[in-house]
Amino acid sequence: MSKRTAGRRHFLAASLGLGGALLAPRVLGKSLPELLPPAGTRRVLIGGGGWGGLTAARRLRQLAPQLDVVLIERQAVFRSLPLSNKWLVDRTPDALSQQDYARVAGAHGYRVIRAEVTAIDRELRRVHTARGSLGYDWLILAAGIRHDYAAWFGDDVRATDQARRLYPAGFMADELDAVKRKLAEFKGGDLLMTIPPSPARCPPAPYERAVMIAWMLKTRRIRGRLILVDPGGGMQRFNRVFAERYKDQIVHLTHAPVKSIDPFTRTLSTEFDEIKFDDAILIPPQQAADLVWQAGLVGRDAAGRADGWAGFDPLHLHAIGDERVFLVGDLLGKASPLFGHYPKSAHLACHLGRIAAAEIAARAQGKLPQPQLPESICHVYTDAEPMEMLRIDASYRLRGDGLIAQTVRQHEDPQPRGEDAQWAQGLYREMLAPD
Numbered sequence: 226m227s228k229r230t231a232g233r234r235h236f237l238a239a240s241l242g243l244g245g246a247l248l249a250p251r252v253l254g255k256s257l258p259e260l261l262p263p264a265g266t267r268r269v270l271i272g273g274g275g276w277g278g279l280t281a282a283r284r285l286r287q288l289a290p291q292l293d294v295v296l297i298e299r300q301a302v303f304r305s306l307p308l309s310n311k312w313l314v315d316r317t318p319d320a321l322s323q324q325d326y327a328r329v330a331g332a333h334g335y336r337v338i339r340a341e342v343t344a345i346d347r348e349l350r351r352v353h354t355a356r357g358s359l360g361y362d363w364l365i366l367a368a369g370i371r372h373d374y375a376a377w378f379g380d381d382v383r384a385t386d387q388a389r390r391l392y393p394a395g396f397m398a399d400e401l402d403a404v405k406r407k408l409a410e411f412k413g414g415d416l417l418m419t420i421p422p423s424p425a426r427c428p429p430a431p432y433e434r435a436v437m438i439a440w441m442l443k444t445r446r447i448r449g450r451l452i453l454v455d456p457g458g459g460m461q462r463f464n465r466v467f468a469e470r471y472k473d474q475i476v477h478l479t480h481a482p483v484k485s486i487d488p489f490t491r492t493l494s495t496e497f498d499e500i501k502f503d504d505a506i507l508i509p510p511q512q513a514a515d516l517v518w519q520a521g522l523v524g525r526d527a528a529g530r531a532d533g534w535a536g537f538d539p540l541h542l543h544a545i546g547d548e549r550v551f552l553v554g555d556l557l558g559k560a561s562p563l564f565g566h567y568p569k570s571a572h573l574a575c576h577l578g579r580i581a582a583a584e585i586a587a588r589a590q591g592k593l594p595q596p597q598l599p600e601s602i603c604h605v606y607t608d609a610e611p612m613e614m615l616r617i618d619a620s621y622r623l624r625g626d627g628l629i630a631q632t633v634r635q636h637e638d639p640q641p642r643g644e645d646a647q648w649a650q651g652l653y654r655e656m657l658a659p660d
């Protein structure tokens with residue numbers, strides 16, 4: 226099958242809801258308005274304005290001002306997940322950063338369209354939204370993750386809706402307010418939180434959240450426990466803190482993958498336990514965002530099954546077999562057989578955004594860019610009072626055999642002085658601030 230035919234087939238499958246992809250029926254059989262007049266120059270569309278998409282947009286304006294850059298984002302404002310855990314329990318007086326997309330785009334000289342992308346036609350190089358469609362010369366997909374509730378509930382829509390509504394994960398920016406409200410209103414009893422299996426967004430984040438919640442229970446003298454249901458063995462540093470400082474607040478069930486959850490009777494089963502809970506933060510397994518499924522770009526495992534994440538060329542970040550589509554951020558699949566996925570961190574998403582922009586800028590000039598590799602820095606609190614921090618750095622190099630190798634270093638900091646906020650300010654300046 227030719228590449229063009231394959232692209233078309235994926236578009237139709239996605240539109241018809243086949244192969245687990247989302248329905249996008251409005252696109253078929255009805256012509257949609259052009260969202261923007263055709264560009265007088267070549268156009269780059271960016272699907273998703275999180276850390277990766279915003280960085281790519283800004284960098285493209287700097288590297289290739291001759292290109293028309295359009296960001297498509299369903300939210301009106303950008304909100305940060307990094308720094309959110311301490312904000313959830315009021316362990317910081319600082320508000321969570323919120324930035325208006327229209328202001329940021331105006332300041333940097335690109336355009337933003339507030340719309341949900343519903344389908345991607347790679348053969349015709351068009352992106353469809355509920356409001357209309359538009360063509361591209363290059364497309365960057367930077368849409369993050371989706372929650373895989375189907376892993377728990379199959380096609381039971383009622384159970385999925387109930388879990389999403391009453392027990393939101395707080396792992397996407399638009400879920401944060403509901404989790405904050407839930408914690409503010411928690412008066413006691415068993416609060417359950419599931420840890421998502423790997424690969425998942427920011428693996429230390431659920432443990433940091435657990436410490437913050439335990440601190441909240443302790444300092445507010447709430448007669449309640451946080452029950453952590455963890456498919457793995459946890460993280461050494463956190464395991465020690467849970468056991469030594471929060472043994473009355475945290476029950477950590479390790480090596481306990483979720484077997485089933487009933488969000489109506491508030492019951493979770495593992496292989497060994499049946500747990501009743503009073504309230505919960507249910508963080509399901511994760512997959513690449515819908516856009517990756519709509520574009521037919523989900524990778525396959527050795528048995529040919531969809532592995533849930535975007536297949537990509539690790540040296541140039543384009544889709545396998547399609548050098549018009551670039552992939553950035555948490556949605557990526559395995560980068561290397563030596564370590565698997567890149568850490569799903571904001572820092573790394575920003576780096577990938579810069580690299581994708583450099584790739585497109587070079588290609589727009591008819592050049593093939595040199596491969597560049599990202600890095601990741603993640604600050605995570607391992608205790609709330611006194612504040613203690615762990616900094617996790619990951620760096621990458623290309624080995625002689627062409628494979629990417631990873632080095633990870635951890636530094637414990639018993640006296641943090643706002644390094645996480647300084648880190649975020651540095652990236653905000655790049656993504657959000659005017660020149």
Ligand SMILES: Cc1cc2nc3c(=O)[nH]c(=O)nc-3n(C[C@H](O)[C@H](O)[C@H](O)COP(=O)(O)OP(=O)(O)OC[C@H]3O[C@@H](n4cnc5c(N)ncnc54)[C@H](O)[C@@H]3O)c2cc1C
Nearest residue numbers: 273275276277299306307342368369554555569570571572
């Ligand atoms: C609690 C928590 C704490 C964290 N702490 C840190 C930290 O300290 N340091 C760190 O480096 N990382 C941290 N992370 C990880 C970080 O938030 C993610 O790695 C980062 O958000 C990934 O960026 P992204 O651009 O890939 O995706 P996102 O930031 O999720 O952006 C995706 C965007 O795409 C949009 N979108 C999706 N689908 C569509 C569609 N169909 N149409 C239009 N728009 C769409 C979404 O609205 C969203 O704005 C944390 C994560 C969590 C959950």
